[in-house]
Amino acid sequence: MGESPVVLGLDFGGTKIAMAVCDISGNQLATATVGTEPEAAQLAPATASTQPDAAQLAPATASTQPDEPQLAPATASTQPDEPQLAPATASTQPDPPQLATATVETEPGRSRPAGDHSAQAIFDRGIRAARDLLARVAPGSELAAVGAATFGIPFEDRVELAPAISGWESLALGRELRAAFAGAEVRMATDAKAAAMAELRWGSLNGCDPGVYLNLGTGLAAAIVIGGRVVGGRNGAAGEIGYNLRAISDIGRGLDQRSPLEAMVSGQGLARQAAAARPMTAADIFEAGQGNPELDELLTRFVAELAFHLVNLAILLNPVRISVGGGMVRSWERLRPHLEHALAAGVPFPPELVVARFPFDAPLLGAVALAVDAADASGARASGPAGSAAGRAAGSQIGYQHATQDTVTQDTVTQDSTA
DSSP states (O other): OOOOOOEEEEEEEEEEEEEEEEEEEEEEOEEEEEEESSGGOOOOOOOOSSSSTOOOOOOOOOOEEEEEEEEOOOOOSOOOOOOOOSSSSSOOSSOOOOOOOOOOOOTTTTTTTOOOOOOOHHHHHHHHHHHHHEEEEETOOEEEEEEEESSEEOOOOOHHHHOSSTTGGGGHHHHHHHHTTTTTEEEEHHHHHHHHHHHHHHHTTTSEEEEEEEEEEESSEEOOOEETTTETTTTTTTOGGGGOOSSSSGGOGGGGGGGGGGGSSSSSHHHHTTTTTTTOHHHHHHHHOOOGGHHHHHHHHHHHHHHHHHHHHHHOOOOSSEEEEEEEGGHHHHHHHHHHHHHHHOOOSSSEEOSSTTTTTHHHHHHHHHHHHHHHTTGGGGGSSSOOOOTTTGGGGEEEOOOEEEEEESSSSEEEOOO
């Protein structure tokens, strides 16, 4: 692609960091994933393509606007027997183009010991992998912008509400990203809000007002769509249902005096509850639950508590649709019947419940969209290849501002310096 500028999307998750290098219009050139554990310091092999356009995540429907370039989804799973999940209704938005993938080796010990579990070491591992990916697929190209999604609420000097990795809350994420990619525009969002942005523009929440994105993964969070925008809230914490009270007795108690919802209803919470018997992941528990009465009862309680809070959220918002993404969607047939029944019975006007169009990659798509929008706002698109602005308005669909973070409003990029 010569000297044309590129953008980078990063999704910092609790167990992995996903990344994508794209052209200035958001068409992906390569993707890769690196684990957050030291032993996973090499990028997981990506699914190789035998065609120029590479492998794809199966979209729900064919595009009705084939001429508009789109943001591409992240790499499909390398497990061939994993079910492909699609939302129940058709999307009128264009299908994202397919991926060209790449496998890149990192240098896990270059700056820190390989066994370092610290938040800084995990961040550094992801940055090294991203730099290597850029060097392999876009040598000599200017990096115009970086979009980053993360668990927790990102600021220049910290990440709030981010317990999944010890020390992540103290990481100066904005400053670290700007230092790592000097000269590039940087935009950040929570993973759930970035995912909702991708689903709003290209997926299952398009045209839904209101709509809800529910992330069921390592943690638990929701994102709310109203009036064509993802609601951020005063501090960027709208939809953080993982901090919901679980009982009347929790009233008046701080987080250090109670167990928030996420401690029980999340991938980590589920694994923690099963750990008394033996170490298991959430996926292990769902798989073993069918033949194990104790695990089946644990799952029943898990889904019941999730349903309780989802019903109350639906009563509050009266959404058109609830779109569900995250790793636990792989066990959708265990979750769906109970959630559907609870919504139908408890909500005066029950919403549609669907699997997200991009069930496992929406946060990365949202991160790329933020980068495309930032590059466009900086004028980088003018020096890039011609094309329509598929990602141009994507970043503007997250409507919130909070302290010392570059944020995207409906029409402008601003710097909010309030304390």
